[in-house]
Amino acid sequence: MHASELDKAILIAPGRARAAQGPRHRGAGLFASKDEAEKSLKEDAKAINDLQDRLWGERQRALLVVLQGIDTSGKDGTVRGVFDKCGPLGVCVTSFGKPSEEELAHDYLWRVHKATPKKGMIGVFNRSHYEDVLVVKVRNLAPAAAVEQRYAQINAFEQHLSENGVTILKFMLHISKEEQRERLQERLDDPAKHWKFNPSDLDDRALWDEFHTAYDAALARCSTAHAPWRVIPADKKWRRNAIIAAVVRGALEAMNPAYPPSDFDPAKITIS
Numbered sequence: 320m321h322a323s324e325l326d327k328a329i330l331i332a333p334g335r336a337r338a339a340q341g342p343r344h345r346g347a348g349l350f351a352s353k354d355e356a357e358k359s360l361k362e363d364a365k366a367i368n369d370l371q372d373r374l375w376g377e378r379q380r381a382l383l384v385v386l387q388g389i390d391t392s393g394k395d396g397t398v399r400g401v402f403d404k405c406g407p408l409g410v411c412v413t414s415f416g417k418p419s420e421e422e423l424a425h426d427y428l429w430r431v432h433k434a435t436p437k438k439g440m441i442g443v444f445n446r447s448h449y450e451d452v453l454v455v456k457v458r459n460l461a462p463a464a465a466v467e468q469r470y471a472q473i474n475a476f477e478q479h480l481s482e483n484g485v486t487i488l489k490f491m492l493h494i495s496k497e498e499q500r501e502r503l504q505e506r507l508d509d510p511a512k513h514w515k516f517n518p519s520d521l522d523d524r525a526l527w528d529e530f531h532t533a534y535d536a537a538l539a540r541c542s543t544a545h546a547p548w549r550v551i552p553a554d555k556k557w558r559r560n561a562i563i564a565a566v567v568r569g570a571l572e573a574m575n576p577a578y579p580p581s582d583f584d585p586a587k588i589t590i591s
């Protein structure tokens with residue numbers, strides 16, 4: 320499915336405050352069957368790899384993919400599924416957990432800016448600067464007035480990146496509360512998944528509504544022309560991966576990276 324078709328369902332139109340619940344479920348009919356989604360993902364993952372090679376050859380621009388979503392929404396799984404065909408040389412994944420002492424001693428964007436992809440690379444953020452208007456807001460980890468200023472600061476930061484050659488794709492992976500219950504239960508039931516279970520995830524689950532209200536504010540206030548948000552129906556992993564891969568591929572195709580012209584004539588070179 321072409322990225323522009325998908326966007327009719329998943330793109331948060333810049334500048335438009337959205338109704339809290341409706342749009343989150345709008346993409347649920349995309350890729351009606353698992354087979355269709357898997358076929359599409361396979362083709363797109365391969366195309367992404369080829370395009371990444373050209374991006375690296377050109378070395379003028381970068382792509383930043385921001386993944387946000389509550390616990391178990393599938394951020395890691397998305398990285399595995401979508402960038403499966405790309406080697407580690409072309410894709411750099413950064414996970415943002417609780418800030419360290421040193422990070423807290425700086426402004427909140429300090430650690431984020433340092434992790435942005437250099438020219439030629441695809442950078443993926445597993446959580447991001449948006450935590451600073453999500454968990455920080457919900458748990459009152461910074462004064463409300465400071466958090467309030469961050470939406471405009473984030474928009475300015477992303478505009479700065481985009482004007483400096485970084486294409487930004489932001490995905491909120493949306494799962495239902497019931498789906499999260501099942502995924503957390505699975506982690507409890509399977510000893511091989513116990514390491515993934517963090518009792519504090521239950522504390523966040525208890526604040527489900529508060530987190531989603533904070534998400535709605537971030538989506539409404541930080542969906543901009545240079546860095547729009549897309550909400551991904553993520554209850555089905557195959558649908559989630561297929562949609563995101565199609566959007567990533569579409570963005571890379573629009574960037575249309577080109578290998579640089581060679582400054583030698585290969586016909587005149589003989590390798591003995």
Ligand code: ATP
Pocket residue numbers: 390391394414415416417418445446450451454455460517
């Ligand atoms: P995940 O749930 O993303 O798979 P995890 O449970 O393994 O990750 P970490 O990656 O170590 O845990 O950290 C994620 C946690 O860090 C989340 O609870 C998130 O809310 C929190 N976090 C991220 N950024 C910030 C921030 N700026 N301030 C406070 N907490 C943050």
